[in-house]
Amino acid sequence: MDEPRGLLRILDDFWNPVLVKEVRQALRGRLFHICFSITLVGVTLVSAGMVVAMGNEVSHSEGRDFFLGLFTCLAIAVIGFVPFTAFNAMGSEWDENTFDLLVISNLRPGRIVLGKVLGALTQAMLFYSAFTPFLVLSFLLRGIDLFAVIVALGVSFVCSTGLTVLAIMLSTLSKARFARVVLLAVLAAVLVGVTSGSIVFTEQLLRFPGDLRDPEAVQAMLVFVVGVAMAASFCYCVACNMLSHAEENRSTGVRVLLTASLLVALGFMTSMMMQFRVDRSALSAMIIALLLGSLLPSMYLVTEPERLGRRVAPRVPRNRLLALLATPWLPGGGRGMLLFLLHTGGILAFCFLAHASLKGSSERMLTSGVPAVLALAVYAIVYLGLPSAIQAPFTDRPKARVIARVSIPGLLLVFLLVPALLGFFVGNYNLVNMRHVGNPEFLMERTWNSIHAHPGIWRLLAGLATLTIALNLYRMGRGIREVSQASARRAELARDSRTPESGQTEPEAADAVAES
């Protein structure tokens, strides 16, 4: 093995070990060689074909067509092939019995996942660099806008990064071979869809490059990048959680990220309200989308095992107040419910404040989708809170946890379909067409402009929500108590073990050693 020299030698120590290994393996691997060669041969043939077809006359569309041909090859490589190799790279840790070796080498899950992502992106960069001469040639042929080229390449890179993290996350979900085949099929479908989409998008981009200068287009791109970044961050967190030990903290990352994402989204909406004239209904629709977006991670959080893991309890803050403030972001189903209620409450508060700040009479506050937001929030509390509260005592067992997670959408399906079936037998077509209380969309649509519609349903929902919160009060209280006790225990241990000489406690000393 050749040793690096000079600056490289200094940098050599700071590379992520997994990145170094992945790049070494990939560059020596057959798969990369074959794909790289095929792509290069493909792009050379496209170039040669274009040059021959052009002859001596160069029209304005030649450069555009040439770039599109190149981009198609590039998209297949960086959006299709690179995430696929990332999926395989993660899966090979189990296939080759090396995952345990990684864990005991003290590499944290975050570094493992990051190394895999960076390894795949290094391959993507190799593809980009190999394509550069051809891209320059296409630009020299004219007929394409430089900004459009930069945007197209940028979008392909963002897609490649996002899909690579998604692929790694999917790869961590199961070690069973059959499940991995299913996950690979799902990934392949996504990769084909996104690759095709990016080619169509680029084609449109090259055809109408002027549209890119619109402020709305810039904002849309920003939303796209932030959206992919958030989705990738969630995938990263989930992948790290899946690689962590069951007794370690597998939840705080997701919780913090969820809160941060909600804050970013609310901030984005506020900035939109300040810059543009936002319609009340559009605002409500965005808030509904936000609430719906928070449901999936919340479904995972409210069905976690109730107790703090054995490796989490010793890490709870010793300061009681800090521990209390951190409670909703610590693992546990009850604490997950607490966080969900905090998020929902925050979103509702934003909804009311935002509508209040818009011009118009105060009576319009409870129209234009605000009742629908309220209805969705109440439904979310019931559908998430009811099954998770009932199954909370059993979620220590992995199978029970899966059942609890499945039962949340299951309850929605039951509430949707059972009245519809009953309606079919008794001949009530309102029920058959899902116009009943079990269907959130029905009430949201009916109450969009008036909270006074269907008072009976509102009363029923209010009763169910109260019952759900009452059922969850015990687990939430227990969750808070457990954190408080763990904090007190840590503080007590710290007091007992404080050495008079250094004033440093044993856990502090241990932390210091671990840090070093």
Place this chain on the structure above:
Amino acid sequence: MSPALEVRSITKRFGDLTAVDNVTFGLEAGEIYGFIGPNGAGKTTTMRICATLQLPDEGDVFVEGHSVLEEPRLVRQRLGFMPDSFGAYAATTVSEYLDFFARAYGLRGQDRRRAIRDVMGFTSLEPLSGKLTSALSKGMKQRLCLAKTMLHDPSTLILDEPASGLDPRARIELRELVKALADMGKAILISSHILSELSEICDGVAVIEAGRIRATGSVEEITKGLQPHSEIFLRTLEPIEIAERRLVELPRVGAVRHDRDGLVFHFEGSDEDQAELLAQLVATGVRPIEFALKEADLEDLFLRLTEGKVQ
């Protein structure tokens, strides 16, 4: 000072199955401790708990005083674990493999290069440094795995079936490496099916079956605990039946059984009593050509202590 490795009343259940049931033992620096038991006895689970890869449902394990439950990172810095199945990366050479793990253990610059050089020297892997790991023989793979385990210079080593699948020469070489590691002051917990090997190198053993420890201590201590009497092998010029008839009439002689072309009998008494017995035997007209104290080996102990229970 805390023991190198202390397993304190650990229990691990998988559903209704109790894989490890209240297991306790410990070992000191420089000690080689054999961990023996039939397949499915709970050896690997116990070792994985010690290596922080699994958590006990009850009890705890301490490595130099650090708990696997509460301080797994500190434990991993002090412990090297060699699993029973070798994990090799495709398209990776021996030196790249070691370089990766050295980086993963946080070794930098000269320290990393020195550590790789040292472990390659110790395991005699230098000539193979550029060879792909997939092209190595089983014995060389085990050496590489041992080299990887030693990279961060752990004080305690846990070796799960390191000799499994090795040819006799590779086994002997591995045994010598283990001895050398113990001489360097490392505490070694080693499991193996090849009991004759363990009996030669182990300072102590723990016999486990169906998740429970059947016996712990040195081979001699366990032997004494199991059989208060000695076993003596006798071969004579006379037919075996005649010798047996004369022997059973002598004092302190217990149960007699046939073994190959001789007799094995229980005897309770000191060395003088044994000399006296031999003299009395000769006086009865029996002409012994072999009279030897039969020492119990690890295989005998294993068979006596375990019942062949499978979980």
